[in-house]
Amino acid sequence: MEFENSLNFAQQLDAKDPLRKYREQFHFPKVNDKDVIYFTGNSLGLQPKRTQQFVNDIMTDWKNLAVEGHFHAEKSWWDYHERLAAPLAKVVGAKPQEVSVMNTLTVNLHMLMVSFYRPTKTRYKIICEEKAFPSDQYMLNSQVKFHGFDPDEAIVEVKKREGENFWRTEDIIATINEVGDELALLLIGGVNYYNGQVFNMKEITKAAKDQGAYVGWDLAHGAGNVALELHDWGVDFAAWCSYKYMNSGPGNASGIFVHEQYLNTTDIPRFEGWWGTKKETRFLMKPEFEPMANADAWQVSNPPVLALAPYLASLEMFEEVGMKALIEKRNCIVAYLEFVLGEIDKEVEGTFEILTPKDRGCQLSVFLHGQGKALFHYLMDQGVVTDWREPNVIRLAPAPFYCSYEDMFRFGQILKDGITKNLP
Ligand SMILES: Cc1ncc(COP(=O)(O)O)c(C=O)c1O
Structure with a gap:
């Protein structure tokens, strides 16, 4: 035009x-x-103008029903987060069972590192982009140190070429191949916060997986902004905040993606809490943890319903459009x-x-x-x-x-x- x-x-x-x-x-x-x-x-x-009503509904239910709101509010609170999974899955190209909403972004990245950064003496390196968002840098550094490695050695940053303002996919793939079987994890911001670049997530994911590494994407600037096919690309995990393109309000809850292959198993390390256990038996208060069959297995606490209400309002709009x-x-x-x-x-x-x-x-x-x-x-x-x-x-x-x-x-x-x- x-x-x-x-x-x-x-x-x-x-x-x-x-x-x-x-x-x-x-x-x-x-x-x-x-x-x-x-x-x-x-x-x-x-x-969004409709958000106020979603929040008011919770306040009214709380006023009128108090604890009964958990099960008897029109949108019951105990499973409130489940309403977000299907619309959110469409936004990030996932199956509904691969998506959950909880905590905030950096917290979720730490939680997911428990499952997906499991370094060994020989395979312990992480590839990320040069000058990643500071919170991601702090998260990666502290995780590496927590596992007893030196960040200067374990974290490999892919740089832009001299005089260029963007990262080249071929440089990222060359770095992946160089690090080879020492690569434990690749974690990059899928859309760079500073220059707005969208990384070729499909190709980069494939290259890192070919080296036997786990792959995660920080989608703070990606969710609700760009086309994502997390399931089909074979991404292991991702997390994003909801207050940017997802219009859910300041500091609000984060979404996570965990690929289907890691669901419905106890065979993966995870920091656990009662909202991750099977809901059918949760209130029997048993000592055993039986994970939910979906990404809700990573839920720790009962959902912050007042925070999720604006996120649900926003997702209703994403569904419409x-x-x-x-x-x-x-x-x-x-x-x-x-x-x-x-x-x-x-x-x-x-x-x-x-x-x-x-x-x-x-x-x-x-x-x-x-x-x-x-x-x-x-x-x-x-x-x-x-x-x-x-x-x-x-x-x-x-x-x-x-x-x-x-x-x-x-x-x-x-x-x-x-x-x-x-x-x-
Ligand atoms: C790329 C990226 N990662 C991480 C964060 C940190 O988010 P939070 O404060 O919700 O943990 C942000 C916040 O703007 C971000 O842009």
């Missing part, structure tokens, strides 16, 4: 957008009495944003540069030359919410559920004004 950098053209795209009615279904913060242009759905998604339609709009709106940036660049030449490679989801990371934080603050003051990453990067993620093409056009105009002001 031939794009035009005009308000009229952007409004025509909005008029044709099959998802346009969803914009009205989210709460937008306001600046100067106007809805903001929200680019930080990759950090914290906006609140489906990943296919979200991805189609995402491709188009990101392409339009890239086009608008290109048009502005012609006018203010050389003042910024897109870091994100073509293998991308929703996010474009933009390196600002010369003007840094002052421009970022100017954008915020004008109602453009982006976020800042050192040394000079703003991240722009036009979430397809609620961002409009008109937002992209208006952003371009505000960016140009900001750049031409030559802010200090």
